Amino acid sequence: xxxxxxxxxxxxxxxxxxxxxxxxxxxxxxxxxxxxxxxxxxxxxxxxxxxxxxxxxxxxxxxxxxxxxxxxxxxxxxxxxxxxxxxxxxxxxxxxxxxxxxxxxxxxxxxxxxxxxxxxxxxxxxxxxxxxxxxxxxxxxxxxxxxxxxxxxxxxxxxxxxxxxxxxxxxxxxxxxxxxxxxxxxxxxxxxxxxxxxxxxxxxxxxxxxxxxxxxxxxxxxxxxxxxxxxxxxxxxxxxxxxxxxxxxxxxxxxxxxxxxxxxxxxxxxxxxxxxxxxxxxxxxxxxxxxxxxxxxxxxxxxxxxxxxxxxxxxxxxxxxxxxxxxxxxxxxxxxxxxxxxxxxxxxxxxxxxxxxxxxxxxxxxxxxxxxxxxxxxxxxxxxxxxxxxxxxxxxxxxxxxxxxxxxxxxxxxxxxxxxxxxxxxxxxxxxxxxxxxxxxxxxxxxxxxxxxxxxxxxxxxxxxxxxxxxxxxxxxxxxxxxxxxxxxxxxxxxxxxxxxxxxxxxxxxxxxxxxxxxxxxxxxxxxxxxxxxxxxxxxxxxx
Numbered sequence: 269x270x271x272x273x274x275x276x277x278x279x280x281x282x283x284x285x286x287x288x289x290x291x292x293x294x295x296x297x298x299x300x301x302x303x304x305x306x307x308x309x310x311x312x313x314x315x316x317x318x319x320x321x322x323x324x325x326x327x328x329x330x331x332x333x334x335x336x337x338x339x340x341x342x343x344x345x346x347x348x349x350x351x352x353x354x355x356x357x358x359x360x361x362x363x364x365x366x367x368x369x370x371x372x373x374x375x376x377x378x379x380x381x382x383x384x385x386x387x388x389x390x391x392x393x394x395x396x397x398x399x400x401x402x403x404x405x406x407x408x409x410x411x412x413x414x415x416x417x418x419x420x421x422x423x424x425x426x427x428x429x430x431x432x433x434x435x436x437x438x439x440x441x442x443x444x445x446x447x448x449x450x451x452x453x454x455x456x457x458x459x460x461x462x463x464x465x466x467x468x469x470x471x472x473x474x475x476x477x478x479x480x481x482x483x484x485x486x487x488x489x490x491x492x493x494x495x496x497x498x499x500x501x502x503x504x505x506x507x508x509x510x511x512x513x514x515x516x517x518x519x520x521x522x523x524x525x526x527x528x529x530x531x532x533x534x535x536x537x538x539x540x541x542x543x544x545x546x547x548x549x550x551x552x553x554x555x556x557x558x559x560x561x562x563x564x565x566x567x568x569x570x571x572x573x574x575x576x577x578x579x580x581x582x583x584x585x586x587x588x589x590x591x592x593x594x595x596x597x598x599x600x601x602x603x604x605x606x607x608x609x610x611x612x613x614x615x616x617x618x619x620x621x622x623x624x625x626x627x628x629x630x631x632x633x634x635x636x637x638x639x640x641x642x643x644x645x646x647x648x649x650x651x652x653x654x655x656x657x658x659x660x661x662x663x664x665x666x667x668x669x670x671x672x673x674x675x676x677x678x679x680x681x682x683x684x685x686x687x688x689x690x691x692x693x694x695x696x697x698x699x700x701x702x703x704x705x706x707x708x709x710x711x712x713x714x715x716x717x718x719x720x721x722x723x724x725x726x727x728x729x730x731x732x733x734x735x736x737x738x739x740x741x742x743x744x745x746x747x748x749x750x751x752x753x754x755x756x757x758x759x760x761x762x763x764x765x766x767x768x769x770x771x772x773x774x775x776x777x778x779x780x781x782x783x784x785x786x787x788x789x790x791x792x793x794x795x796x797x798x799x800x801x802x803x804x805x806x807x808x809x810x811x812x
Contacts, residue, residue, distance in 0.1 A: 316769075317770055320766050320769050320770045321770055323766055324763055324766040324767060324770065327759050327762050327763050327766065328763060330647075330648070330759060331756055331759040331760065331763065333647065334647065334752050334755050334756050334759065335756060336397075337647065337671045337752060338749060338752045338753065338756065339396075340396050340397065340399070340401070340671075341671070341673075341745055341748060341749045341752065342749060343394075343396040343401060344394075344396070344401045344402070344673050344745055345742060345745050345746055345749060347391055347394045347401060348678065348738065348741070348742040348745065349742070350391055351388060351391045351392075351678065351738065352735065352738065352739060352742070354384055354387050354388045354391065355388070355704065355731065355734075355735045355738070356735070357384050358381055358384050358385075358388075358708055358711070358731065359728060359731060359732065359735075361377050361380050361381050361384070362381075362711060362724060362727070362728050362731075363728070364377060365377050365715055365719075365724065366721065366724070367721075369717055369718075370717075371716075371717050374715045374716060374717060374719075377715055378712055378715050378716075381708060381711060381712045381715070382712050384708070385705065385708040385709060385712065388704065388705060388708065389412060389414070389420075389705060392411070392412040392675055392678070392679060392705075393410040393411065393412050401673060402673050402674065402675030402678060403423070403641060403675065404423065404641040404642045404643060404672065404674045404675070405641045405642075405643050405645060405672070406423050406640070406641035411423050411641065411675055412675060412679065412705075414705075418709050419706055419709075420679065420703055420705040420706055422639065422642070422675060422676055422679070423639065423640045423641045423642065424640060425470050425639050425640065426470075427676070427679060427680065427681055427702075427703045427705070427706070428682075428701065428702055428703060428706060429470045429471060429682075430468055430469070430470045430639055430676060430681040430682060431457070431460075431462055431468070431469055431470065431681060431682035431683055432462065432464055432466070432467070432468055432469075432676075432681060432682070432683050433454075433455070433462040433463045433464035433465050433466070433467070433469070433683070434462065434463045434465060434467075434469060434636045435460050435461070435462055435469070435471075435635050435636055436448075436454070436461050436462065436463045437460070437461040438459070438460060438461070439456050439458060439459055439460065439461060444461055448461045455683050457682050457683060462682075462683055464683070466644075467638065467642070467643075468638070468639040468642040468674070468676055468681065469635075469636045469637060469638060469639060470637055470639055471634065471635050471636075471637065472634030472635075472637035478572065478573065478574050478575070479572075479573050479629050479630060480570060480571060480572045480573065480629070480630045481507070481570070481571045481573075481605070481606040481627050481628075481629050481630070482538075482569065482570045482571075482627055482630070483538030483539075483541055483542055483569040483570070483571065483606070483608070483624065483627055484538050484539065484568045484569030484570055484624075485538065485569070485623070485624035485627075486537060486538035486541065486569060486608060486623065486624035486625060486627070487535055487536065487537050487538070487621070487622075487623050487624060488501075488535070488536050488610055488619050488620070488621065488622045488623070489533070489535050489619070489620045489621045490527075490529070490533065490534050490535070490536060490612070490616055490618075490619055491533055491616070491617045491618045491619075491620060492532035492533050492615055492616060492617060493615050493616065493617040494532070494615055495532050495533075496531060496532045497532060497615045498528065498529070498530045498531075498614070498615060499528065499529050499532055499533070499534065499613075499614070499615050499616045500526055500527060500528035500529070500613040500614055500615075500616065501526070501527055501528075501536065501610050501611065501612055501613050501616050501619060502524045502525070502526055502610070502611045502613050503524065503525045503526075503527065503541055503544075503608055503609070503610050503611075504522060504523075504524055504608070504609045504610075504611070505523060505525075505541070505545065505606065505607075505608055506606070506607050506608075506609070507556050507605070507606045507607075507629070508556070508557075508605075510556055510557050511523070512545070512554050512555075512556055513554060513555040513556070514545075514548050514549045514550075514552065514554055514555075515549075515550075515552035515553075515555075520555045523545055523548055523549070523554065525540075525541055525544035525545050525548060526544070526613065527540050527541065527544065528613075536610075537569065538568075538569030538624065539565075539567060539568055539569040541569070541608065542565035542569050542570070542571050543565060543567070545563065545565075545571070546563055546564060546565050546571075549563050553576055554573075556573075559575060560575075560576045561573040561574055561575055561576055562574045562576055571606075605626050605627050605628045605629060606626075606627045606628075606629065607625055607626050607627075608625055610622070639676075642674055642676065644670050644672060644674070645670065645671050645672040646668035646669060646670055646671065647668060647669040647670075647671050648668055648669075669748070669751065669752070669755070670748065671748075673741075673745060677738075677741045678704075678738045678741055679703050679704050679705060679738075680702055680703030680704050680707075680734050680737075681702060681703060682702050700726060700727065700730050701730075703734075704731065704734050704735070704738070707727060707730060707731050707734065708731070710727060711724070711727050711731075714727070
């Protein structure tokens with residue numbers, strides 16, 4: 269077969285171009301240090317390198333976040349140390365007041381304690397990087413404020429009403445005591461049982477307090493002494509064993525609604541009773557014990573009472589009307605439901621078939637209302653964050669890291685120190701504040717000539733226990749900071765390993781590339797030498 273010069277030239281130039289391409293690739297790898305320029309050159313290594321790069325980027329972001337959180341926790345830990353010092357100063361001032369009776373010295377101690385209280389409040393509202401350290405999830409405004417009565421609020425909720433865990437039962441009832449006595453997940457404040465689920469709640473009581481009583485099911489048959497003649501009966505309404513009274517223009521008098529019928533026998537009902545009571549009370553309302561209420565009805569027999577003031581505190585519902593507290597009932601409290609007694613009037617021979625009497629009260633409360641902005645914030649530790657735990661929906665702390673500090677764990681709340689139970693004689697959980705700020709306020713008010721040293725001792729004992737609990741929270745923050753440091757160390761090690769893997773997948777070996785380039789140079793010279801034998805001198809000179 270005859271081989272044409274054109275065929276020889278074409279094949280030679282193809283071989284020459286391949287060698288030139290390899291030479292160019294070798295030069296490029298020697299200059300930029302990368303094993304390949306396009307993913308298609310090494311798909312397996314390129315895919316592994318891309319996956320490693322994504323993992324390294326995620327680890328770097330997690331490490332940077334953890335480092336910032338560590339700085340935040342360190343700042344919080346330092347502030348808690350300052351809070352501890354402030355409380356210790358308050359305790360020292362309380363000790364210095366022992367035995368003091370002069371008004372001037374007590375006033376000086378009061379002023380110092382007042383200044384320390386304000387300092388403590390400022391510490392609770394410390395910011396770091398534009399974020400409130402102890403505000404839970406609240407970054408909008410100062411989480412801790414005080415109301416007009418100088419009571420501490422957390423995100424708008426009075427701290428003395430906040431408890432940890434859901435309220436689930438009453439102390440003193442046989443069933444509740446048997447159910448919760450041996451379960452460590454429950455605690456008590458001496459009145460209620462709480463299931464400690466780690467969340468914060470309060471009773472969303474309406475202000476002013478409200479309650480209602482439903483007489484829509486009440487009925488009584490009135491029998492007339494003379495058939496067809498007008499008949500009437502007088503009623504008396506009692507709540508908690510106390511008569512409901514109306515203002516007669518001069519004094520408070522028992523309300524005695526009169527129900528009448530012009531044609532003999534009739535059946536009276538709750539709607540008639542409630543309508544008569546509301547009409548008789550007018551704008552003055554009704555009085556029960558020492559409390560005055562505005563009263564309304566819905567036309568069917570349901571009464572609604574709204575506290576107006578008088579001699580009661582607007583912060584609590586009247587205890588005499590609280591029919592839900594079994595412990596108070598057992599102690600002989602006058603708590604009790606709404607009852608109706610009926611006295612036959614003119615031409616009424618008897619009242620029979622009374623039904624729907626002894627009606628319980630419905631307090632207008634919303635128990636177990638979550639406290640705003642009191643949630644925990646978690647950081648994924650890289651172990652696969654889990655949010656399902658049995659029947660609950662919650663973050664599994666074994667797979668995440670809590671990064672925020674909720675100030676209630678520092679300031680106090682119901683159940684803060686074993687249910688606030690103190691063995692100190694007359695001063696029990698009901699008269700001792702359940703948070704540090706309110707406690708300091710009470711100490712400040714107490715220190716006047718003639719103050720009770722026994723009460724001051726009880727307050728000092730409680731404040732010391734509260735501060736010990738706050739120190740435990742500080743220790744917890746320190747433990748979490750140590751965990752973050754360990755996490756950062758682990759992430760740094762992982763990042764270093766991924767960088768080495770990524771480097772091995774994408775970086776060319778300089779020594780190998782130098783040898784490879786020299787081999788290609790030999791090939792290049794060999795091809796040129798071959799060309800001198802098979803190509804015309806003019807073409808070879810051109811290629812040279």
